[in-house]
Amino acid sequence: MKKYMLKLALLSGVTMVLFSCQKSTLNPTSTTALDDKTAFATLDRIDGQVKGIYAAIKSGQVLGGRYFLYNDARAENLVSEDPNRVTVRAPWEFSVGSSDDEPRNLWSNAYSTINRANLFLDGMEAGGNAVAGAKATEFQGEARFLRGLSYYILVTTFARPYWDGNGSKRGLPLRLKGIKGPGFNELAPVTVAEVYTQILQDLDFAETNLAATVADATARTTRAHKNTAIALKTRVYLSMRDYPKVITEANKIVSTTAPFKAPSGVANALAANITNLFTGTSTDLENIFSMPFTVNDAPGTQNQLGHYYRPSSAGGQGIFSLNANGVIGDTKWTKADDRRKLIDTASSKSYLKKFNSGSPWLDFAPVIRYSEVMLNLAEALARGNAGVDARAVELLNAVRNRSDKTTTYTTASFANQAELLVAILQERNIEFLGEGIRSLDIWRLGLDFPTKSSGGFIVTAIPSTSPAYIFPISSDETRLNPLISN
């Protein structure tokens, strides 16, 4: 009996001591990430979240590099020197498949920006506004600006242009509520017009609520203010071919006469010399909105603009040279033009020199420049005037003459409206080479993507009726959200 008692005592003793578990260790808390319930607890965290939305759209897959590259690769000005499919070959040759990285990554990263904005807006409504106080609406303005911009990026890449059926074609799944868990995969797309309506609602809200002036030069270049929202609206309306609205919006930030500058808010204006804008991190007032990079926050491998455009002799990969038959072949683009200084040659090929800071390629990626707003306005004015619109010519001349002192346009330079429009379009082509504007122009005007070739490899012209005219929607989306298809 004694033995059994001993046994029992020992067993239960051991059991008592060792069965007790460390309760707190079983429910640890992370010390490297914030619990989601605390994300709106302080003003700094809220401010940090706004910057987090910028950080998302700044991804190398979107405005950090590739969105611009896709747009320029599709147009006629570049020659792909590298058959490697990883480095934007498929968009260049119009062979993008729905499971290729280009549509998949652009789609997912743009929507990731949208979800960050949505989560932010939801959280502000659920209590963040009280914490943010006076800054609350401004923060919301930034979030909605970035959401609108993201939808614009998506609709210009994955949907038919607005002119095709007047916005009645398949648009995008419109996500306006933050998503934090499973169960939301299926959502039917709305029409193109409905996407534009949302974009404009977001940008109107942003215009109303964003700061009018920003003192810090870097902040006013890398975060949105009132004029940023207005500037983007001129581009959005241009894409919709709503020229009167382009004029209305542009007039808010373009003075009626030269020298053209924004009469209110941040004093955006044309820079004295275009080359000053491409020195790496220019915060010139012409630079309305740019994506910034730092050493520890670089665009990432095979996303950097300079990596694509600079030849190996300049530390790049020389993936795209400039097509001699493209815009650089324009004989009216004179040798005296400063914009020719942004082009150089290596091994008898021309290369774009706008992004030239070398590895790790921290050059700002310009999103909207003041010269674009001017040319948007010029085009809208020109289209609205059956004759040769004087102010349109004046705006066009301001852009041309800034870089090319030898050329001055007057109304006499153009026989008719059509000639003026051709000149404005060509000016855009010259001015924004490598800035992702050219194929947007082709697309919104319903032009063919012109033929081009690389080393005997010919890419035929792509008419606006071709399925390749736009990117296919990511196969990840069509698989998991059966309500949308290509």
Place this chain on the structure above:
Amino acid sequence: MSMRKTLTLIFGMLLLTGTMLAQTKAISGKVTDAQGAPIPNASVLVKGANTGTTTDATGSFSFTAPASAKALVISAVGYGSTEISVGNKTVFDISLKSSDKELQEVVVVGYGTQKKSSVTANITTVKGAVLADKPAPSFDASLGGRAAGVQITVPNGVVNNPPVFRIRGTNSINLSSYPLIVIDGIPTFTGDVSGSLAASNALASINPADIESMDILKDAAATAIYGSRGANGVVLITTKKGKRGKAKVTYDGWAGWTKPTRLWDMMNAEEYMTVKNEGLANLAIPAAPRYLPTPGPDGQTINTDWYDYAYRTGFSHSHNVAISGGSEATTFYFSAGYTDQQGMILKNSFNRKNIRFNVDHKINKILSGGMNANYSNELNKAAANSGSLPGASFASAGLARLALTLPPNVSPYKNDGTYNTSGNAIGRMNNTENISFWNPVPIIDNNYSNAENDHIQGNVYLQLKPIPDVTLRTNYGIDYLNVDNRQFATPIIGDGFPTGASFGNLQKNKRWVWTTTAQYDHTFFEKHALSVLVGTEQQRTTNEGYGLSRSQLSDPFYTNLQGGWLLNNTSGLALGENYLWSGFSRLNYDFDRKYFLSGTFRRDGYSAFADGLEYGNFYSFSGGWDVAQEKFFANSAIGRVVNSLRLRGSYGTTGNISGIGNFASNSFYSAGTYNGQATLAFSQAGNPDLTWETSKKTDIGFTFGLFNDKITGEIAYYKNDVDGLLLNVPMAPSTGMPNNPLTNIGAMYNKGIEVTLSATPISSKDFRWSTSFNYTYNDNKVTTLAPGVPFITSATSLETVNITMPNYPISYLYVIPTAGVNPQTGQRIFVNAKGEKVQYNHAAAAGSRYTYLDGTLAPAIDAGKDQVPLYNSIPRFYGGFDNNFSYRNFDLNVLLTYQGGFYVYNGTQASIRDQRFWNSEKAVLRRWQKVGDVTDIPRVVYGDNVSNGSANPISENVQKGDFIKLRNVALGYTLPAKASQKLGIASARFYVSGQNLGIITKYKGPDPEVSSNGNGNGNQGVDRNTVGNAITGTIGLTVGF
């Protein structure tokens, strides 16, 4: 017990052996079993004295006994002991015949050992001796074909790359399917722990020569006691212990050579230029030749064999010294190992130094204790990216691909002897087309990317037997693994171009495990044997990582992290913790050694789950019937042939937590930067309802012995139903979610049959042949995925060739069907989603390249639409055929392994048929050239990356993977005892061996035993730009002193 006491004891014993008195005589002999097979590690002791030895691998022994020795006591685990009088004899042939051998044999089970006769679980034991001398850094790589139910796929020839290790199929989709590895009671770290370009299998810290046995736990009865970690099976590693008797010193050493085998047959410079220029001529507007010869320094046209700049014959050697022995109270095993193994890839190597120290001590009748400690330092080295580790298939520096695709008409060197580079690419020489690949030679010469591990594994235990039937034991173990990753990339070319780059980071993994058990064994009324185990266990794992990443060299002089650099960034930041608390018990009962019942129960609490959901219960029931013990059977006619027959069955549940994030149930916001300012963003969607992934395992089987165990066998049927399968439920990208949250949602099963047959067809005095064959058939099927998730694809870097969907096995090959080459046009024929045949002409303008066979325009093939699930990639059957022959003092081992019933996506074939500037395999010489040519190679067109599957995976590149491999051949010679004695040594064996010597397969790549995605669950069966397995040869020596 104090360290000093232990040392004193050992020292004392060494003294004893050294100061043997002159009154001695030499004794030698051999210990064999009833079938004449040698019994290694049998103890041979002089009765009444501490003098003695243990037998070597051939069962031989020799030692010096006192002249006064009257009798020898011989014993071995699994055999009865026997006593033999010495008399005047000096040479003894001892046969350990044990009528109840089965009863005596002991099997290692979870948290203890059990008599083999009473085990109702499915456990396969592999002796350490069979793997000890294999030229591989870790034991797991040599396990292939050794045990039924165990599938080992050595993924490629990268040194120390962990094998694909599956027990009874792939049992998870998003978590790990790797078994739990428990070393002397402590679950250890597994997988590739390297953060560099070199692979580092965590299990390489265990010197294979230190392993006594590996017990592979397969069914629920065996694994349920490991609860939430048992679903993938458990491998219990027991390291060697000392045996009572005179201290025994052994030396094992080998030296070996390794080289690539079955490399692709690539075109030479002349063929290359012919084919590539033909591609130019085949353009719509024929282009002039651009691939032109360049004279080398000798004036001859350059014709580079790029294999010379990627591969080598690597030299390896290994040395182990062990001393073991013990007194009545204390036994010890003490070993030191050194190995240096060069791989077949240039500058890829593995180096290990390790020391092991195992001591067991009986303090008194009640109390005993002991400790095991292993320290290992491993240096895993690489220079270039092999392109063969998971995620590296398309790496720009991937050496496997570069060695295949670099043009043979350029040289790595310019004629002046300097590196041939042009910017960040190889110089094109006289070609007029840029070659945008890297020159691997400056990378191999200047770069390094190493992982150095410091791994300490050890445990101490104390055991109390207060009364005879009760054993109390507490065991505390630590497993500390520090991995130091270092990399330097030259600015000349490659990842470091143009300014150089370097990183270094330290990853610290720490674990402690404290296990306490109480066991009660008693036989009531002679026939009712009861054994009860209860225990608790706590396992705490933490990890921390930090490091520095630097770029922009301030001077080319610097080649390390500490040198001059301009930019600093972080590298390898990590912080994690998890905790597992468990209580468990096991009950075994048998009646009259005929009827066996067993049950286990375990309750686990795991920190990754939300508060309130941390606990899970796992249990098993099993039973057995020893039919041969029944009188009616033993006396029957069958009973005379069938000397043993045991039926067995089990059912139970196990879980899987391997691969669940430490905070998987939490949602987080994380820090980042925007223009150098702090940002905060939603970074993890957690699942607060997350809970265990559980497997329901069923096992039914029987073991038998015929003709007094001349033939033995085991046959088992199993089914493993995994439900509540944890899936990273794919989110539609338009949700913008940062991650796919883990959700308990899917279901999958593995079922199959295992057969093991062993026999000793010949056993005469001089010649003996023993053989063992095993076969496993495994059927894997996914039954459900999440609602709204029709399938899950798994990528191989940039390419997706695997799909997992309901009613198919996991990891099905997912490709675009092709239908050969149109003899009329020479164009590849694809079959689109509508089943229409579409041909592709790369020479046509973009937008009009796809046509129907009648020439009308067809929609372009789009992988997203036209890929279909076509082939199974998981071997349906596999096994091994092991043969041991001995003739007098010679022994020969021949091991064949096989896998079958699966296909491999040979993506490398797409690379080497690509018609960009890439070099092609010689098969491309049979390309289509004129109307009517019937061939499998389309017309070559400059720049064509579509027709042969580079742009999108095609069925043309899927091949049957079935193979039979000559895994191991070893021929040994053991010095006769007398000769050994003359040399003053106890024993000596010499051997030569070869691994991977031959293969029978229809697979066209180097090796169908391949995995470009390592241990990935959903992306097996892919060979994408991966190096093949090496062929090795070794010579070795084992000496006992």
